[in-house]
Amino acid sequence: MSGYFVTEGSKCKGRPLTTLPVVINRDLSRIINNNLQLKSSHDLEHLRYIAQQRDEWTKLTARIQEAAEASQSEH
Template sequence: MLFYFSDNKRARGRPQTTLPTTLNNDLKKLVATKLELTTQTDLDTLRLIAEDRPKWNALVAEIRKTADAARSDDPASGRL
């Protein structure tokens, strides 16, 4: 996670999909929360939420609901 916040130069080509980038994209999609994974303090805030089981379950449920809604809006998803 610390590498994600460091200012290292990126390699050429398509950027790798990592856990921090995926989590940040999911958090950005949530309208109800203003969470974003851009700094070390954001990561610490997310850790505190993860330590509180009811808050973490609520956050995960909200991410799932947002992802399901986005999938249902996509006409190409699930169709052959």
């Protein structure tokens, strides 16, 4: 995951790859009133810290699940 944020060389042309960091960031962006993003290695370390705090991780994953379910019910 840390290697994802290393920017060496040029970007590939075409459709963006669906990678784990992309999916995690998309899930985090669905949460209303959320200041979490996965845009840098610092953000990744912060997310790792939250993951080590069982109560905080449970709350975060519940909020992501609620947002995903709300998004599906709208469509």
